[in-house]
Amino acid sequence: MAKYHLKADEALTTLYPPCYYCKHLQTVGQQGEPFNNWTCKAFPTEIPYMILAREQEHNQPWPPQVQTGDYVFESWVYDRCDGVMRVVDFWGEWRYLTKAETKAVKPQDKEPGSR
Numbered sequence: 001m002a003k004y005h006l007k008a009d010e011a012l013t014t015l016y017p018p019c020y021y022c023k024h025l026q027t028v029g030q031q032g033e034p035f036n037n038w039t040c041k042a043f044p045t046e047i048p049y050m051i052l053a054r055e056q057e058h059n060q061p062w063p064p065q066v067q068t069g070d071y072v073f074e075s076w077v078y079d080r081c082d083g084v085m086r087v088v089d090f091w092g093e094w095r096y097l098t099k100a101e102t103k104a105v106k107p108q109d110k111e112p113g114s115r
Helices: 008-014 099-103
Strands: 025-027 085-088 094-096
Touching: none
Parallel strands: none
Antiparallel strands: 085 094
């Protein structure tokens, strides 16, 4: 059986847009099509649909960015309340932090609900 891959638009209906997990998110916009009004430090007017739909990775500054600075996708650190911490990548894959990475986490890196 062939492995099924989500198309970008299907991903928006089954996963939160990657920006939801990013430290630089400022405004969570409309939760369904056309995904209007999402803003962040890199895109203070509106995050491009291509990024929200995971059609364009945001691991380096993107030409339409209007804000100065090198803001790119950067996951919050999520604490399961038992000392086990994890992050999510742009594609929605979760990864547990190593002990060394966990020790290096600063309070401002933790998702606001888990500080």
